[in-house]
Amino acid sequence: MPEQFRDQQLEAVLASVGRHLVVPTGSAPVALGQPGATTRRPARFALLVAAALAVLVLVAGAVVTPVREAVADWLGIGSTSIEQVRGPAGNPRGLPPLAAEAVPIRAAAARAELGRALPMVHDRRLGRPTLRALPREGGVLMVWPRGKTTLWVHRDAGESAIFVKKLYNLQRQVTPIRGLGELAALIDGRHVLETPARRVAAGRVLIWVAGGLEYRLESDLSRVAMLEIARSVTAPAR
Amino acid sequence: MSSARTGGIEASKEGLGERARAGDADAFGDLVGHHRPAALRVATVVLGTAEGADDVVQQATERAWRGLASYQSDRPFAPWFFRIVANCARNDRRSRGRRARLAVRATETGATATSAEDAVIADEDRRRVVEAMNRLSSGDRLVIALRHFEGMTEIDMAESLHCRIGTVKSRLSRAMVRLRAELQATEVPDA
Numbered sequence: 499m500p501e502q503f504r505d506q507q508l509e510a511v512l513a514s515v516g517r518h519l520v521v522p523t524g525s526a527p528v529a530l531g532q533p534g535a536t537t538r539r540p541a542r543f544a545l546l547v548a549a550a551l552a553v554l555v556l557v558a559g560a561v562v563t564p565v566r567e568a569v570a571d572w573l574g575i576g577s578t579s580i581e582q583v584r585g586p587a588g589n590p591r592g593l594p595p596l597a598a599e600a601v602p603i604r605a606a607a608a609r610a611e612l613g614r615a616l617p618m619v620h621d622r623r624l625g626r627p628t629l630r631a632l633p634r635e636g637g638v639l640m641v642w643p644r645g646k647t648t649l650w651v652h653r654d655a656g657e658s659a660i661f662v663k664k665l666y667n668l669q670r671q672v673t674p675i676r677g678l679g680e681l682a683a684l685i686d687g688r689h690v691l692e693t694p695a696r697r698v699a700a701g702r703v704l705i706w707v708a709g710g711l712e713y714r715l716e717s718d719l720s721r722v723a724m725l726e727i728a729r730s731v732t733a734p735a736r
Numbered sequence: 737m738s739s740a741r742t743g744g745i746e747a748s749k750e751g752l753g754e755r756a757r758a759g760d761a762d763a764f765g766d767l768v769g770h771h772r773p774a775a776l777r778v779a780t781v782v783l784g785t786a787e788g789a790d791d792v793v794q795q796a797t798e799r800a801w802r803g804l805a806s807y808q809s810d811r812p813f814a815p816w817f818f819r820i821v822a823n824c825a826r827n828d829r830r831s832r833g834r835r836a837r838l839a840v841r842a843t844e845t846g847a848t849a850t851s852a853e854d855a856v857i858a859d860e861d862r863r864r865v866v867e868a869m870n871r872l873s874s875g876d877r878l879v880i881a882l883r884h885f886e887g888m889t890e891i892d893m894a895e896s897l898h899c900r901i902g903t904v905k906s907r908l909s910r911a912m913v914r915l916r917a918e919l920q921a922t923e924v925p926d927a
Contacts, residue, residue: 502919502920503861503865503916503919508865508912508915508916508919509884510857511857511861511862511865512865512880512884512885513884513885513887514857514861514862515840515862515865515866515869515884515885516777516881516884516885516886518840518841518843518862519777519780519781519838519839519840519841519866519885520780520786520838520839520840520841521773521776521777521779521780521786521789522776522780522786522789522790575827577823579823579898680827681827707827
């Protein structure tokens with residue numbers, strides 16, 4: 499029977515695994531523009547995205563199907579990290595909603611914040627948003643009374659901009675979603691949204707990344723309704 | 737305790753970090769180039785495969801360049817960069833819903849071991865451990881890799897994982913418990 503590793507032995511073996519780990523070899527050329535500027539993605543990545551989108555188009559028309567796969571205790575959607583935690587860290591009791599302290603803004607200001615025109619939500623049950631606002635974390639928050647629905651949109655600037663965490667307690671509370679944007683997940687039930695500025699309470703939330711923007715839809719409406727609303731969102735080209 | 741692997745260029749000592757943050761592409765390239773082998777390991781571990789790790793590191797490099805404003809030049813470069821690498825790897829479609837296929841190189845017959853420690857560690861032991869790691873989540877693999885492959889301190893791991901030091905401790909502890917459980921599960925009882 500293989501000998502069980504003692505602590506120091508296991509650590510030594512792990513360090514050795516690191517030195518022997520099979521990784522790609524060779525150096526890749528790095529083409530950089532001005533720092534802080536948006537650079538064009540490499541052609542190979544664009545082809546991968548195009549291929550993925552082509553697959554989505556082929557299966558379009560079907561209802562977006564949640565993927566009931568095992569979710570690791572840690573998932574990333576754009577600049578949002580979704581983590582399962584224990585105890586009060588994931589308890590939203592007494593916390594304000596995301597819209598708290600948000601400042602109403604006009605369309606021009608919303609456009610300036612996003613760097614382009616605001617995405618449109620074409621779902622009839624919602625209609626036009628009753629409010630556009632700037633939350634403390636930036637981006638643009640759209641608000642509808644129906645289902646207490648909010649849609650928070652911000653630029654997909656990756657790790658250099660907003661880096662927020664969604665903290666939840668219960669297992670199986672998070673469901674990756676296929677067929678919506680480049681990456682998507684549904685978080686069911688109350689949880690905590692932790693930003694660099696504060697902790698806020700969150701309910702059922704659907705988040706996804708598409709076309710250089712990150713979306714966070716929160717609502718009391720059903721999951722199916724939320725998915726339909728999300729699919730109705732269109733964003734003007736940059 | 738494994739020895740630290742993050743020797744060599746330190747951004748704060750050489751002034752490379754400040755120059756990179758100021759837009760010096762050469763300084764940025766030096767930093768990225770120095771940390772590239774480790775970045776490939778981090779990407780590989782999170783992806784669960786070496787396939788595509790170079791694409792992920794390339795993407796992370798571009799994101800890091802665009803996001804230099806968030807890099808504190810008086811801090812080591814590696815934790816900040818590895819956080820971006822890990823996030824890019826997590827978001828890569830290849831990391832979704834697939835069993836990990838990490839692999840280790842076998843020691844060639846007659847070849848000199850890369851270190852004194854490697855000389856006494858058998859290929860079979862490395863293979864057992866990496867197979868057990870393949871059954872862990874990407875989060876567990878990452879925290880183990882940052883600590884034991886890259887020799888990072890808890891402070892640096894907290895920065896890479898964007899969490900508190902206490903959370904680093906608990907996540908690493910849980911990951912090691914799960915690793916041991918997987919190792920025990922593969923042991924064949926005596927006939």
